[in-house]
Amino acid sequence: MIEVEVKAKINSFEEMEEKLAEIGATKTKKEFQEDIYFNSPVVDFAKTDEALRIRTTKENDEENIFITYKGPKINKEAKTRKEIEMGIENAQECSDIFEAIGFKKVRAVRKNRQYYSYEDFEISLDDVEGLDPYMEIEIGLNDGEDYTEAQNSIFELFEKLGITDGFERTSYLELLETFNIN
């Protein structure tokens, strides 16, 4: 799967919630996400622009755990990249396996994420521990599909929601690492 995603800093969640309601976006699930990022013993994922993480999501009483690998971004404007995600049984055992085969824990990124659905878009209002409010808009493409159109449609949707600047290509992980927030 190829994901095309763009995020931008926003002024407030309340303002954006109103605008999303105005255009008719549907509020879907709200969940807490804890991502534990790992770095490779072979290459520095910060330099190769890859990511390997264990994500634990909590929504009410339901907990789900995934391994996600994200490949390097393949264009500059949006974060367009290969993503492989797979459900797993146990975050601690997975972390133990990653460490046993030479991977190192980088840090955890924790956020409350409110999802919205609108046309083919998935919109997220992200309250990341230690960071300003962000909104992310994403479209999933199948391998081989053209991403330029998808990317343009994402920027059009941002404009419709009144956002024309504040776009951020840096990941939450890197933003936290830059500010060295623990």
Place this chain on the structure above:
Amino acid sequence: MIEVEVKAKINSFEEMEEKLAEIGATKTKKEFQEDIYFNSPVVDFAKTDEALRIRTTKENDEENIFITYKGPKINKEAKTRKEIEMGIENAQECSDIFEAIGFKKVRAVRKNRQYYSYEDFEISLDDVEGLDPYMEIEIGLNDGEDYTEAQNSIFELFEKLGITDGFERTSYLELLETFNIN
């Protein structure tokens, strides 16, 4: 978890099945297991005596998938080693993730395994594609528990079943690699 396991070549499954019945071992599940082994980009697992595999088990219509990491053997007689095993959702996606983070597929090991239970032991009659018949006896220990006693009790059980030689410390993977059987 620490697993202590010893395997030995046997003359025939039928003969061993009779002996297992005589001592009162209980036939439990029979399953087909396909293990895909991976090697590390950092070290050669064949040299460091580690293993990373994806195991898919099939028992009637039920399929289960696991990642298993096995640490180096910590003594010479039995295969005593740290093992971490975790259920996962999808073997192909897992294989894609392992390859994306630099691991290389080594080969597949396929077998029909008949499990037996006897006291604290797990006994397996292993019909491995490309190899002679083997029987494996295993005990699981918690971290820190002494393994010498466990190991001795395994050899006593082999003797009880009439097996005093043919012990094999080499893994099925290495045996297949040695004979270069595809």
